[in-house]
Amino acid sequence: MSLRELDPKTTIEAVQSKQAILIDVREPREYASERIHGALLFPLSTFDPAALPLDKTREVIFHCGSGKRSADAVARCEAAGIPISTHVRGGLMAWKQAGLSTIAIDPATGAMFDPQA
Numbered sequence: 001m002s003l004r005e006l007d008p009k010t011t012i013e014a015v016q017s018k019q020a021i022l023i024d025v026r027e028p029r030e031y032a033s034e035r036i037h038g039a040l041l042f043p044l045s046t047f048d049p050a051a052l053p054l055d056k057t058r059e060v061i062f063h064c065g066s067g068k069r070s071a072d073a074v075a076r077c078e079a080a081g082i083p084i085s086t087h088v089r090g091g092l093m094a095w096k097q098a099g100l101s102t103i104a105i106d107p108a109t110g111a112m113f114d115p116q117a
Contacts, residue, residue: 002085003071003074003075003085003087004085004086004087005067005086005087005088005089006061006086006087006088006089007088007089007090007094007098008088008090008094008095008097008098008100009098009100011061011063011088011095012100014059014061015038015061018058019058019059020058020059020060020061020086021040021053021055021058021059021060021061022036022038022039022040022061022063022088023039023040023041023042023052023060023061023062023063023073024036024039024040024041024042024062024063024064025042025043025044025047025062025063025064025069025070025072025073026041026043026044026064026065026069026092027043027044027045028041028043030065031043032105033104033105033107034092034102034103034104034105035102035103035104036063036092036095036100036102036103037101037102037103037114037116039063040053042073044064044069044072044073047073047076049076049077049080049082049084050080050082052077052082052084054082054084059086060084060086061086061087061088062074062084062086062087062088063087063088063091063092063095064087064091064092065091065092065093066090066091066092066093067087067088067089067090067091067094068091069091070087070088070091071087073087074086074087101115101116103116
C-alpha cells in the first residue's frame with residue numbers, strides 16, 4: 001500500500017458528499033483550540049488502527065497539522081493490515097491556506113468561532 005495524498009479541496013468534497021470520514025491525528029489540546037468541522041479525533045500518541053471507524057461505503061482520510069503525523073498514521077495502519085492509505089497533503093496548514101474554514105477558539109476571549117454554525 002502506498003501513501004495517497006489529497007489536497008484540501010478534494011478532501012472537503014469527499015467529506016461533504018459523505019464519501020469519506022476525516023480523522024484528525026493531532027493531540028487533544030490541538031484539536032480543542034482549532035479543528036476541521038466534522039473531523040473525528042484519534043490522537044497519534046494513543047493511536048490504535050484497530051479502533052478506527054471503518055465503513056465500507058466511506059474512505060478514511062487522516063489529517064494533522066502539516067502532514068507528517070497523518071503520514072505516520074497511514075504507515076501504522078499499513079503495518080497493522082488496516083487498509084487506509086490516504087491523508088491530507090499539508091494538513092491543517094494547507095487547509096487554511098486553501099481558504100477552508102475551521103472551528104477555532106479565540107485566545108483573547110475564549111469564545112468559539114464556527115463559521116458553519
